[in-house]
Amino acid sequence: MTEAVPSWTDERVELLRRLWDDGLSASQIALQLGGVSRNAVIGKVHRLGLAGRVKPIGPAVNGRSQEDIEVAVAVIVEEPTLPEPPAIVTHRPAPDFPLEPAVAAAPQPPAASQPVALAVSERVTIMDLRESMCRWPMGDPTKPDFRFCGGRAITGLPYCTQHAQIAYQPATERKRDRRVAGMR
């Protein structure tokens, strides 16, 4: 169907505000909104008068610069070898988002009365998703009941402990190929 871009509807502006507050970059926001360039986002941000980025963290924490922290996080994330985290889920027209493979193998709400009380019931819509919340997609992104896990995300990662385990599996369990060895 012809997915015309709604332009700046109230919802989109609201989302823009939230994502900008959360510290996402203009390009990231553009991807989430879809149909707009990062320039469009930046332009809108300025017109809305909310320019001026939010400082993720102070200039330094215990002698560690923001960059040091980012590097540290990057190392931690790369350690396990990521298969293909669902990422943020921009909505693609149709074909390529099998996105549920990993989720399918994971505990899903359908299973009535699960003793695993935790994790469930925290699901949130993109509007309530905050930077510190787990962005693991749950359900069909094209349907209104689509939600994100919303659990407490591990600092520096987009997922909660539950989903981070699924997203970042140790190489040992997926011993398939080893495109490492000598490349790079």
Place this chain on the structure above:
DNA sequence: CCCTGATTCGC
């Protein structure tokens, strides 16, 4: 070269 936001200016 990748990315970031900021600004300009024709539409």
Place this chain on the structure above:
DNA sequence: GCGAATCAGG
């Protein structure tokens, strides 16, 4: 108001 082009910087 909008956003591509451009600018300035990391």
